[in-house]
Amino acid sequence: MNKYIGIAGTNYSKSLNAKMLNFIKKHFAAQADIELLDISQWPLFSKVDANLVPEAVLKASQKIKQADGVIFATPEYDHSVPAVLMNALAWLSYLDQPFNAKPVLITGVSYGALGTSRAQEHLRKILNAPELGAKLMESQEFLVGRGFQTVAENGQLEASLLKELDQQFSAFETFVAAVKKEGDQ
Amino acid sequence: MKLIGIAGTIASQSYNKMLLSFIQKHFPDINLEIVDIKDVPLFSEDLNLADYPIISQLNRKILASDGVILATPEHNHTTTPALKSLIEWLSSKVHPFNDKPVLLVGASYYTQGTSRAQTDLRQILESPGVNALVMPKDEFLLGNAKNAFDEAGNLTDARTVAFLETVMKDFTHWIKVLKAMRTKEVPSFEAEDLSAKNPIDTTIVGIDSDDPQWVEKAAELTHAASGNDYVKLDRGVLTVDQLNWFLNSMPFELTYADDNNQFLYYNHFADAKDMLAPRTPDQAGSSLQAVHPARAIPGAKKVINTLRNGQSEYKMLIPGTSTVHYYKRMEDENKSYRGINEIVLDLKPVVDFYLQATGQKLVADKKADVVTGASQKESPAVKPTPKADSVTSASTKEENAVPVIVDERKETQVDSTTSASTH
Numbered sequence: 001m002n003k004y005i006g007i008a009g010t011n012y013s014k015s016l017n018a019k020m021l022n023f024i025k026k027h028f029a030a031q032a033d034i035e036l037l038d039i040s041q042w043p044l045f046s047k048v049d050a051n052l053v054p055e056a057v058l059k060a061s062q063k064i065k066q067a068d069g070v071i072f073a074t075p076e077y078d079h080s081v082p083a084v085l086m087n088a089l090a091w092l093s094y095l096d097q098p099f100n101a102k103p104v105l106i107t108g109v110s111y112g113a114l115g116t117s118r119a120q121e122h123l124r125k126i127l128n129a130p131e132l133g134a135k136l137m138e139s140q141e142f143l144v145g146r147g148f149q150t151v152a153e154n155g156q157l158e159a160s161l162l163k164e165l166d167q168q169f170s171a172f173e174t175f176v177a178a179v180k181k182e183g184d185q
Numbered sequence: 186m187k188l189i190g191i192a193g194t195i196a197s198q199s200y201n202k203m204l205l206s207f208i209q210k211h212f213p214d215i216n217l218e219i220v221d222i223k224d225v226p227l228f229s230e231d232l233n234l235a236d237y238p239i240i241s242q243l244n245r246k247i248l249a250s251d252g253v254i255l256a257t258p259e260h261n262h263t264t265t266p267a268l269k270s271l272i273e274w275l276s277s278k279v280h281p282f283n284d285k286p287v288l289l290v291g292a293s294y295y296t297q298g299t300s301r302a303q304t305d306l307r308q309i310l311e312s313p314g315v316n317a318l319v320m321p322k323d324e325f326l327l328g329n330a331k332n333a334f335d336e337a338g339n340l341t342d343a344r345t346v347a348f349l350e351t352v353m354k355d356f357t358h359w360i361k362v363l364k365a366m367r368t369k370e371v372p373s374f375e376a377e378d379l380s381a382k383n384p385i386d387t388t389i390v391g392i393d394s395d396d397p398q399w400v401e402k403a404a405e406l407t408h409a410a411s412g413n414d415y416v417k418l419d420r421g422v423l424t425v426d427q428l429n430w431f432l433n434s435m436p437f438e439l440t441y442a443d444d445n446n447q448f449l450y451y452n453h454f455a456d457a458k459d460m461l462a463p464r465t466p467d468q469a470g471s472s473l474q475a476v477h478p479a480r481a482i483p484g485a486k487k488v489i490n491t492l493r494n495g496q497s498e499y500k501m502l503i504p505g506t507s508t509v510h511y512y513k514r515m516e517d518e519n520k521s522y523r524g525i526n527e528i529v530l531d532l533k534p535v536v537d538f539y540l541q542a543t544g545q546k547l548v549a550d551k552k553a554d555v556v557t558g559a560s561q562k563e564s565p566a567v568k569p570t571p572k573a574d575s576v577t578s579a580s581t582k583e584e585n586a587v588p589v590i591v592d593e594r595k596e597t598q599v600d601s602t603t604s605a606s607t608h
Contacts, residue, residue, distance in 0.1 A: 012230040044227045045266050046195045079312035080305065081263075083228050083270035090260050122263065122305065129261040 009085030011040035076119035115143030193268025200330035235391025248386035259302035374490035381472035399470025437530035
């Protein structure tokens, strides 16, 4: 069973993305071990001395290194990734590069119709930066737009979205296996 | 021209800060104020804007400026968390970037000079919640920043400086063009929004305007001067107590509503029942929408809109009385509309005094149109009451006649002291 780290790009107590990631964790519990990482309390990033990097960042970095992949759920603020997630990624690319060659699955839920498409595109761009260098599945995106209502009400996804999520997750597992194989060679 | 400069960093030393400082120094004709964002907390929807005065302060500064220069570093192919966090704060409950001209610049260690960060920042600033006007065409990218400045913080390359001069000239020209475009529009008075829903640079954000304790809460939030705190005025210095004694001794009722149509102040020297235009303490802070009955809204909109569009004053006599509502346009040093000063007074004691002092009396002018007729139509809230008093007594005898002052001495040869007894 693969081990994944789940990161919801939010510090909002009523976040739909945190709710959806919780659902993803439970839904795939039989297939994968997904550990959720809380980035909400990290201080605002600046280039501090190595000994001043927060303990939470170092721990998170270790966990990501040991994991088989990372699953993101990102909100969208102002057509882009929220500052809190940009902040986490700034810390996680500062001293060591735990995302290097790490397979990543990107999801996001929004109140609007577009379901965080711009934020997901922005996140892909950030994860492609040399200091992060994550492995992204080509043109992968999981957008939950107006389907948010079911997430908001009972933390579930409606049937059509669930089918799509199952397909994407299975494609992700194949991708993770391929990346591993590549690494072994 | 007043500009605000923000470097997207919380570090004390930064090439982007140096770049802004150089712009400030190199263009003395432009008033560039550089603000530091190191105390701005990471944005969260759980945090309450009212708890962070720095955000309201930045909101006010940006609103009051003609434009903003953002200097962004680049992290991970994008702008910084610190700058993104600031923009999230300023696009959530307050929106100072709305229609605000913005110039993007950026300095970096490497040759790329923040091009990706600027591209992202442009997309972020043009999103509907921010709605800034980002300067088209020019981008000022300073690569290899560590070799670009001399010890005094000046850019050493003459071509770079010349290009920066072109960019700044374009930006200031563009701001003027945008301003000229906007001033052409004169919206009709129906569009005047009395709901006070569009915060301005002075708006105290974070308190419900209908809160009866608005004054107390707003004072606490802003750490407002009070009691024996001194306030510098044009022209003089008074304590807040002295200012209150002064305003409360005015022989008229004063009301201040700002350019967002929020009722902020009245000189509270009498209870509502004893006022010509009754006000109650709980109303301070309310929108003009909330303090006017529905039937009075169109009249209020018309008066405010007239002043907003440049007329300096507007007068209205309450029919059947000697009470005048005298509205004055308030302006800042740039001659921009900053609100309405409503002065309500009873003319009778003043007219009586004048008549007594000069030995004259009022008689009806049969040829005159009734000037108060117009305000009856405009202000259906005010019902004329044909109650006679000494000032309008002439008109009760002669319908539709307006009192005018006649020199009584010429007519009757009575002396000025006895003329008073005729009224």
